[in-house]
Amino acid sequence: MSDSKKAEAIDAALVRQLADILKETELTEIEVERGDLKIKVKREITVAAAPVTYAAAPAPVAHAAPAAAPAAAPAAPAAPAPAPARAGEEVKSPMVGTAYLAPAPGADAFIKPGDKVKKGQTLLIVEAMKTMNPITSPRDGVVAEIVVGDAQPVEFGEPLVVLEA
Secondary structure (H helix, E strand, C coil): CCHHHHHHHHHHHHHHHHHHHHHHHCCCEEEEEECCEEEEEECCCCHHHCCCCCCCCCCHHHHHHHHCHHHHHHHHHHCCCCCCCCCCEEEECCCCEEEECCCCCCCCCCCCCCCEECCCCEEEEEEECCEEEEEECCCCEEEEEECCCCCEEECCCCEEEEEEC
16 A cells, blocks of 8 residues: 555545544534644534524414403503502511511511511511611501511512501
8 A cells, every 4th residue: 555545544534533523522613733734624504404493473362352442451450550558657678688577597587467566676687688687667566467478579668567556
């Protein structure tokens, strides 16, 4: 076997190996140099081969229903309803965070509906940026309602607790 034929056989094997590497690694190009020999293998990726996903359009009946007068009435509750009027003073969140009703997981809650509280007493905690902020009672009173749940996200100005005289 002559040297030129031997070089061609090695080159073909090398090209196949490089092509296999491209498939396995999902690369698009690989280049190898050995002395004066330089081999570059490229593969092209076609976008047309990618799967196409289609979203189903809503049924025409769904679009026609809100236009009818009877269907318009149920649409009103979908909008945020105004907060129900509560008897008593609302203690609102002074910040955005997460409300916790107890000082630690598994511990008893700070307050329960019907509890008498004193001005300055901790009602719950709002965690904001890893800081626990006690929310205290603005006055003496009785807990009428706890509006938020434990570990519930709260917004600035959102009612947390309702106090009665």
